[in-house]
Amino acid sequence: MRISTELAKAINDQISYEASSTQAYVAIGSWCERTGYNGAATFFFEQAAEENTHMLKFVHYLNNAGAEAIIPATEKPKGNFDSLESTFQAGLKSEQTVTKLINNLVEIAEREKDRATYSFLQWFVSEQIEEETLFGTILQKFEIIGRDKLAIYQIDQSLASIRSEIMAKGDSQQPPAN
Numbered sequence: 001m002r003i004s005t006e007l008a009k010a011i012n013d014q015i016s017y018e019a020s021s022t023q024a025y026v027a028i029g030s031w032c033e034r035t036g037y038n039g040a041a042t043f044f045f046e047q048a049a050e051e052n053t054h055m056l057k058f059v060h061y062l063n064n065a066g067a068e069a070i071i072p073a074t075e076k077p078k079g080n081f082d083s084l085e086s087t088f089q090a091g092l093k094s095e096q097t098v099t100k101l102i103n104n105l106v107e108i109a110e111r112e113k114d115r116a117t118y119s120f121l122q123w124f125v126s127e128q129i130e131e132e133t134l135f136g137t138i139l140q141k142f143e144i145i146g147r148d149k150l151a152i153y154q155i156d157q158s159l160a161s162i163r164s165e166i167m168a169k170g171d172s173q174q175p176p177a178n
């Protein structure tokens with residue numbers, strides 16, 4: 001096994017959190033769908049699929065490092081929300097927690113001088129910047145566009161494609177490749 005017991009345990013905890021995030025976002029998407037927020041439902045179901053790929057990245061990493069990835073049971077996620085805005089507040093809060101957890105994994109890898117795991121984790125460090133930016137940008141829309149029925153309708157309409165729009169903007173800020 002080319003990973004320490006401590007780091008394998010911490011990554012298994014992360015697998016558990018990514019699995020819970022997957023279910024939490026499915027539950028939010030489901031609430032949006034039955035409430036008539038179809039753009040947001042699309043957004044959250046895609047978000048859930050992304051969290052599932054995060055979980056699998058950690059599963060593959062542990063298994064390929066000769067450790068055992070533990071596939072966890074998850075608790076029943078919150079299934080009802082007060083408003084569309086509160087679903088994104090819940091999302092941002094969860095992403096901020098994940099950022100802390102990833103930073104903690106990076107610290108363990110640094111302390112153990114485990115360069116392979118440190119390097120593997122860098123993708124997640126960047127991913128968390130994107131995730132927090134994405135949720136922050138969406139929450140800003142409520143400040144800018146408003147919270148009356150028409151504003152909420154417009155925000156919901158914009159959510160189905162917002163991920164690709166924000167990511168494309170992020171790419172254009174990179175210096176051009178030569």
Ligand SMILES: [Fe+2]
Nearest residue numbers: 018051054098
């Ligand atoms: Fe994630």
Ligand SMILES: [Fe+2]
Nearest residue numbers: 051095098131
């Ligand atoms: Fe995430």
